[in-house]
Amino acid sequence: MRLLTPLIPGLPASETGGKASGLRALGAAGFKIPDCRVITVKTAGSIFPVPGRAFPPALERQLRDEAATLWPKSRLIARSSARAEDLPGSSAAGIYGSFAARDARALPAAVLSCLSSSLGARARAYGRARGTDRAARQGMAVLVHPYLEAEFGGVCAVYHDRRAVIELSRLGPEGVTSGRGVEWRGFYDFSTRKWSGPADKPRIKKIMLLALNTALRAQRDVVRQKNIAMEFLCGGDGLTVLQARPLPAPDPGGGLMDVALVYLKISRLMKGLGLAAGDWSLLESSDLLAFNYLGARRPASERLEHFCVMLRGGGISLARRNKWIGIRGGGALEDVFPPPGDRRARLLFSAAAKENLLFIFRLSDKNSGPVKTERFKTGGVSFSVPFSCPRPRFGREEGRFLRLRLDAESARRMLERLDGEAGQLRRIAPALGGGAYEKRLRLALRARLGTIAKERRTALSVFRSKAPSGGVAGLPLFPGKGFVSGPLVFDRDILKTRLKRFIYAAPDFEPSFVSYARRIAAVVVSRGALCSHAAALCAEFRIPLIVEARNLKRLATGDTVSIDLGTGGVTKV
Numbered sequence: 001m002r003l004l005t006p007l008i009p010g011l012p013a014s015e016t017g018g019k020a021s022g023l024r025a026l027g028a029a030g031f032k033i034p035d036c037r038v039i040t041v042k043t044a045g046s047i048f049p050v051p052g053r054a055f056p057p058a059l060e061r062q063l064r065d066e067a068a069t070l071w072p073k074s075r076l077i078a079r080s081s082a083r084a085e086d087l088p089g090s091s092a093a094g095i096y097g098s099f100a101a102r103d104a105r106a107l108p109a110a111v112l113s114c115l116s117s118s119l120g121a122r123a124r125a126y127g128r129a130r131g132t133d134r135a136a137r138q139g140m141a142v143l144v145h146p147y148l149e150a151e152f153g154g155v156c157a158v159y160h161d162r163r164a165v166i167e168l169s170r171l172g173p174e175g176v177t178s179g180r181g182v183e184w185r186g187f188y189d190f191s192t193r194k195w196s197g198p199a200d201k202p203r204i205k206k207i208m209l210l211a212l213n214t215a216l217r218a219q220r221d222v223v224r225q226k227n228i229a230m231e232f233l234c235g236g237d238g239l240t241v242l243q244a245r246p247l248p249a250p251d252p253g254g255g256l257m258d259v260a261l262v263y264l265k266i267s268r269l270m271k272g273l274g275l276a277a278g279d280w281s282l283l284e285s286s287d288l289l290a291f292n293y294l295g296a297r298r299p300a301s302e303r304l305e306h307f308c309v310m311l312r313g314g315g316i317s318l319a320r321r322n323k324w325i326g327i328r329g330g331g332a333l334e335d336v337f338p339p340p341g342d343r344r345a346r347l348l349f350s351a352a353a354k355e356n357l358l359f360i361f362r363l364s365d366k367n368s369g370p371v372k373t374e375r376f377k378t379g380g381v382s383f384s385v386p387f388s389c390p391r392p393r394f395g396r397e398e399g400r401f402l403r404l405r406l407d408a409e410s411a412r413r414m415l416e417r418l419d420g421e422a423g424q425l426r427r428i429a430p431a432l433g434g435g436a437y438e439k440r441l442r443l444a445l446r447a448r449l450g451t452i453a454k455e456r457r458t459a460l461s462v463f464r465s466k467a468p469s470g471g472v473a474g475l476p477l478f479p480g481k482g483f484v485s486g487p488l489v490f491d492r493d494i495l496k497t498r499l500k501r502f503i504y505a506a507p508d509f510e511p512s513f514v515s516y517a518r519r520i521a522a523v524v525v526s527r528g529a530l531c532s533h534a535a536a537l538c539a540e541f542r543i544p545l546i547v548e549a550r551n552l553k554r555l556a557t558g559d560t561v562s563i564d565l566g567t568g569g570v571t572k573v
Contacts, residue, residue: 003047003059004037004066004144015040017081017141022244025222031214031241034145037070038081041141044115060108067104067144075147076101078110080117083139086245088225091540093245094177094511094533095126096140100147107144114142125515129541148242150235152207155531156215157247159478160226164188164215165530166197166208173231173242179508179525179532179547188212207234218244229531248539259291260378263385265357266307272348273338279315281364281371281386283308284441286448290424292374292387293431307357310364310388311336312371319363326363336361364388372437389437389444402458411463416566418456425449472570474524474549477535484522484544485562485573493557503563505555505570509534509545517541522563524570526552546570 005011007024016024020038027033047059067076080096097117099110117123118140153172158164167176168184175181186197186208198204215230218241225246233240263282270280282288285308290296311319324336338345349359371386406414425445432438489497491506494513504516505524511533520543528534528547538545546568555561560573 001043002066003039003043003063004070005040005043007036007038011038011040014083014139015042015141017041017083017139017143018086018245019079019081019243020141020143021081022086022223023143023241026218026241026244029218029221031218031222032238033241034148035071036143036145039111039142039144041083041139044140044142063108063111064104067107071104071146073103075103076107076110076144077147078107078114079143079145080114081141081143082118083141086243088246088248090130091245091248091536092126093536093540095122095514111142111144115140122511122514125512128515129517148233148240150233150240152234153232154207154211154234155229155231155529156208156211157229157531157535158212158215158219158227159247160190162478163190164212166211167529167531168204168207172233176529176531177231177533179528179534182529184208185530207239210234210239214239214241215244229536247536248542258378259288260376262357263376264378264381264383265352265355266309267383267385269348269352269357270309273345274318275311275315277384277386279311279313279318281310281312281388283310283362283390284387285390286421286424288387289390289428289445293428294424296424306360308360308362310362310368312364312368316363319361324361336363369440370437389440390448391444399454399458402455403462406459406462408463411459412567412569413564414459415456415463418452418459422449422452425452472524472549472551472554474526474546474568474570475530476565476568477530477538477545477547479566479568482565483562484565486521486560488555488557488559488561490555490557497557503561505549505552507552509538511537514541517543522546524549524552524555524563526550 007016007020007027009024009028011024013021016038020036023033023036047056077098077100079098082092082096084090085092085096095117097114097120099113101107101110150172152168152170153175154166154168155173155176156164156166164187166186166188167182169175169181170183171181175183184198184201184204186195186205188195195205195209197208211230211232211234214232215228218230219225219228223244223246227247229243229245229247230241231243233242266282284292319336322338322342324338327335327337338349340346352359368391369389371388373384373386375382375384377383425448429442429445432442484503486501486503487499489499489502489504494504494506494516499519501519501521503522503524504513504520506526508525508527509523514537517537518541520541522544523534523538524546525534526549528545530547532547535545535547537543544563544565546563549568549570555570555572562571562573563569564571
């Protein structure tokens with residue numbers, strides 16, 4: 001019986017495990033991989049019935065002889081390759097061990113340590129977090145190959161239609177996956193096709209782009225998943241792929257907002273209020289313009305601003321007939337609301353509010369401009385929505401109100417929102433046609449950009465006057481919009497906390513703490529990397545992660561904090 005089996009096509013994945021099976025597919029597709037052999041699940045289970053114990057001397061000699069024949073005088077490494085590893089939705093990143101052997105004589109001890117890791121604290125914690133608290137050794141193979149030396153190693157994480165992150169270390173991929181040795185980091189944004197990274201290191205940039213192209217090819221030809229992570233080494237003889245695995249998307253918000261479905265709900269609400277098709281129109285705010293003209297959508301975890309509904313013709317008559325309450329705020333338009341005694345309207349708005357749909361109603365006038373009707377389809381339902389051009393304004397009263405209302409944190413968030421909105425509006429203008437509505441909309445966009453500039457100056461003055469120095473902030477795993485708030489548990493205090501839901505802060509996120517995954521709302525670490533094993537585990541369990549957080553020691557167990565998922569800022573509440 002041969003102990004070290006070549007990665008031949010006939011070996012089933014159930015015998016080689018996820019990692020070895022992935023490497024075999026990469027090699028067959030033409031990627032450069034190490035010279036690998038595998039101790040299959042069946043072989044490992046028969047010759048190592050109890051991990052940690054020495055196996056029979058005859059088999060130990062056979063393993064040493066086979067390794068010495070294959071790789072004479074070479075340093076070797078034994079890597080885990082479990083059945084439930086490197087799979088979509090089950091990464092087990094950093095859960096099992098890899099162990100180096102100085103030569104063939106030391107390989108049996110490294111293999112035993114690798115198998116024993118399947119029953120270690122990390123594996124047990126991972127099993128509890130996934131609800132499968134059972135021994136993983138029954139499905140563990142061991143991948144063996146020479147320990148490769150290279151000038152650089154790293155990880156490239158590709159998130160299908162969003163961005164790619166490439167991190168390099170002179171310590172090899174383990175410098176990245178452990179989160180303790182990242183020296184260079186680069187990003188590629190697929191939507192804007194822009195690269196950002198070390199501008200003064202052309203060689204590093206070349207390696208990063210080579211890794212990105214290799215990962216994209218592995219994603220297309222081998223892994224065939226939207227999100228993947230590829231570990232690699234790069235030296236004078238090119239790039240060697242050590243692993244390519246599916247990567248869960250770090251999307252705690254639960255995907256993107258279905259704006260067409262929101263439009264359908266609004267249309268049905270208007271019908272429930274007794275408004276016919278020509279009695280109302282929806283004011284095209286910046287978020288709605290971004291969807292209607294660019295297809296841009298917010299995360300589902302966020303909510304849009306109040307929807308402004310313009311009442312026209314029959315809508316104005318209905319509001320007056322039903323004695324809606326009017327409020328004139330100094331402008332030409334009058335805001336109106338159904339009276340408290342209108343039970344039907346109250347029930348409709350209450351149901352809408354539970355779905356984060358909030359409304360302002362205004363009476364249109366002769367300056368309200370034309371209406372544009374667009375058709376949408378969602379869930380097999382086709383419907384129309386009428387839209388009106390926005391009418392921005394920002395005067396002294398609005399500026400005074402902002403200065404009174406804003407503190408440093410809300411001013412910072414407002415600056416970020418305004419910058420994003422301005423960028424979207426500038427992209428919308430070239431997409432407009434030449435009709436009457438589009439001409440008026442182009443003027444409205446120009447006016448809104450002017451209003452944004454005024455609002456930005458006000459928010460910036462507030463931020464500069466009120467912002468504290470030296471706050472806690474880091475790098476979010478995947479920047480998004482929204483905030484996570486809650487009580488904080490610091491470092492080893494996690495072992496004694498009774499909180500059902502909390503934010504965890506520590507120098508690093510130990511994989512053995514993954515058993516707390518269902519209770520952790522977010523993780524903030526002072527070390528770490530965006531392509532580390534901890535990042536993969538946080539993505540798998542939908543936990544927002546902030547790495548490289550500075551001034552973390554200013555936080556303590558018992559603090560209540562708010563985390564900005566867009567910037568990585570952490571604020572005490």
